[in-house]
Amino acid sequence: MNEKVKIGFISGFTGPYSRIVENQFKGVLLAVEEINKKGGVLGKQVEVIKKDDSMKADIAEQAARDLIEKDGVHFLLGTLAAPTATAANKVAVEKHIPFIALNQVSAVTEAPNLGPYSFHEGLTPFITAHLVGGWAIKNLGKRAFLVVPDYQWGYESYDAYKKVLAANGGIEVGLIKMPLGFKKEDFAAKIPEIRAAQPEVVIATNFGQDQVNFIEAVDEAGLKKDMSIILGVSEISIREALSQEQLVGMYWGVNFYWGLAETVPVAKRFVDAFRAQFNDEYPTGYAGIAYSAAMELMEVSNLVGKYPFDYDAIAKTMEGRTYNHYKGDEWWRPCDHQSFQDLYIMRFKGPEESKHEHDIAQVVDRVNWDLGIEHSCEELGHKGFIGGHFA
Numbered sequence: 001m002n003e004k005v006k007i008g009f010i011s012g013f014t015g016p017y018s019r020i021v022e023n024q025f026k027g028v029l030l031a032v033e034e035i036n037k038k039g040g041v042l043g044k045q046v047e048v049i050k051k052d053d054s055m056k057a058d059i060a061e062q063a064a065r066d067l068i069e070k071d072g073v074h075f076l077l078g079t080l081a082a083p084t085a086t087a088a089n090k091v092a093v094e095k096h097i098p099f100i101a102l103n104q105v106s107a108v109t110e111a112p113n114l115g116p117y118s119f120h121e122g123l124t125p126f127i128t129a130h131l132v133g134g135w136a137i138k139n140l141g142k143r144a145f146l147v148v149p150d151y152q153w154g155y156e157s158y159d160a161y162k163k164v165l166a167a168n169g170g171i172e173v174g175l176i177k178m179p180l181g182f183k184k185e186d187f188a189a190k191i192p193e194i195r196a197a198q199p200e201v202v203i204a205t206n207f208g209q210d211q212v213n214f215i216e217a218v219d220e221a222g223l224k225k226d227m228s229i230i231l232g233v234s235e236i237s238i239r240e241a242l243s244q245e246q247l248v249g250m251y252w253g254v255n256f257y258w259g260l261a262e263t264v265p266v267a268k269r270f271v272d273a274f275r276a277q278f279n280d281e282y283p284t285g286y287a288g289i290a291y292s293a294a295m296e297l298m299e300v301s302n303l304v305g306k307y308p309f310d311y312d313a314i315a316k317t318m319e320g321r322t323y324n325h326y327k328g329d330e331w332w333r334p335c336d337h338q339s340f341q342d343l344y345i346m347r348f349k350g351p352e353e354s355k356h357e358h359d360i361a362q363v364v365d366r367v368n369w370d371l372g373i374e375h376s377c378e379e380l381g382h383k384g385f386i387g388g389h390f391a
Contacts, residue, residue: 004045005301007032007294008067010088011102011157015055016209017080019237023049023159024102026278026315027287028077031294031325033277043356045280049073053084064091074309075297077102077290082199089118089332094236096313098150100293102286104128104233106156107309109336117315119337121293122286123255125153127374129160131343131367132232133203138369139171140228140251141200144170148205150177157205157232167374173197182210182325187217188390194223204233213240234346235284239360247360254344256327258283259363270326282358289338292325317389326378330375334388335377343367 009028011021031045037151040046047073053060060079066074077096078083082105089108092099092116098181101108101177123131137144146161148154154177165172174197176190194202203224206214211234218229232272234252261268274283283291296318304313319334330341346361354360377386385391 003044005041005044005298006071006073007048007297008064008071008073008076009048009290010053010060010063010067010084011050011080012049012055012084013050015053015081016213017055019233019240021080022220022285023281024286026082027283027290027292028273030274030296031291031298032276034061034273035295035298036051036333037100040230041301042305045306046298053079053081053088054142055079055084057087058142060086061091064088064281065095068092068095068097071086073097076100077297079103080286082107082156086113089115095120096311098297098299098314102289104153107152109338109380110221111290114336114382116382118292119315119318119332119339121289121296121339123341123343124338124374126160127207127338127369128232128253128343129157129205130164130373131143131369132230132345133161133170134168134243135163135253135345135367136201136203136228136230136251137168142168143169143173143197143198143200143377145174145176145197145202145227146196146205146289147176147178147202150179154178154205154388161203173199178206180210182206182213184216187214189220189235191217191221191223194255195226200228201228201230202222203230203232207235209241211238215242215246215250222330224249228269230345234377235286236282236358237284237358239357244349244360245355246353248350250348251364252346252361253367254346255283255341256283256288257344257346257361257363258282259361260312260327260344261350264328266324267327276374288326290322292327292330295325296323312390316388318391320387333371333377335385336374336380336381336391338374340369340371342369361375 051063130387230251
């Protein structure tokens with residue numbers, strides 16, 4: 001029997017984002033299922049081995065070592081937290097194994113962390129904040145109050161918000177830094193500070209239960225009546241914790257929404273396949289990221305056509321490559337292996353607007369990418385790799 005190709009997947013299956021992780025993992029499973037039906041990778045069937053990092057960096061590092069040293073995986077995918085992605089990437093670089101990060105993280109693509117086989121399919125906090133913040137200042141108001149996490153994700157996001165405000169004539173009228181686990185009453189206590197600043201728009205970067213707590217506090221205070229509110233990132237799973245009445249009218253940014261299936265053929269194929277495979281479950285944007293990353297590794301491996309795998313050739317093929325697996329064209333920048341892609345601005349619908357329980361938002365704008373949405377290659381420490389690491 002032919003040896004199998006093994007993909008390792010690390011993420012927080014028991015962490016605070018476990019619901020999203022489970023949905024994201026299904027994106028990997030779908031990609032593998034589709035490739036295996038077509039004959040696999042170089043004639044070999046592909047299997048996925050998953051490990052839980054509980055969103056802790058030390059556990060993620062050990063999980064990566066176990067997957068490589070004990071399970072013999074050929075590729076690594078993960079995680080949903082910036083510190084865990086950085087930890088897994090560290091091991092992958094040490095062991096010379098390709099790793100694609102699937103979350104909001106900047107450290108993986110910065111020098112000296114970036115390895116020759118490190119890639120990042122998700123948007124960086126800088127890119128997301130740049131695209132969402134820029135759209136908000138242009139469309140919702142110049143006076144912005146910022147809410148960011150008091151850890152790595154928040155610091156990277158705030159850096160981008162400051163720059164995009166300066167570039168677009170925006171004014172920062174207030175800032176709240178919140179630790180992971182900020183409760184509803186903690187947010188509620190900050191509402192008077194937000195009101196006193198008289199912002200036109202509140203730009204909030206949070207996720208999971210923190211986002212739920214924030215929205216509940218904002219809704220109970222009636223803040224939506226006085227100012228616009230946009231979430232830097234959110235997911236369709238938010239509807240499982242909140243009613244549409246609590247969500248209606250707010251905006252959010254996302255790399256993918258299942259509703260794109262109505263207008264984008266490749267999105268329709270992905271959404272239909274996902275729902276058929278997983279009992280009518282809808283894919284999140286993070287599932288799309290995971291599907292795309294897994295599909296890219298497998299397709300490029302088949303294109304290169306060498307086994308044992310030639311990781312130099314695989315990475316060289318990916319550098320500067322335009323690909324389209326689930327939503328439209330994306331592009332790997334050669335110097336930092338960052339995926340450049342469009343972002344969508346959504347508006348939460350009210351109950352009367354929705355056709356069914358998953359129809360929670362509408363696309364109000366598509367923000368197209370350009371090279372200016374991320375730090376330059378030189379700023380990231382990649383001056384010597386403008387043309388790629390294998391040019």
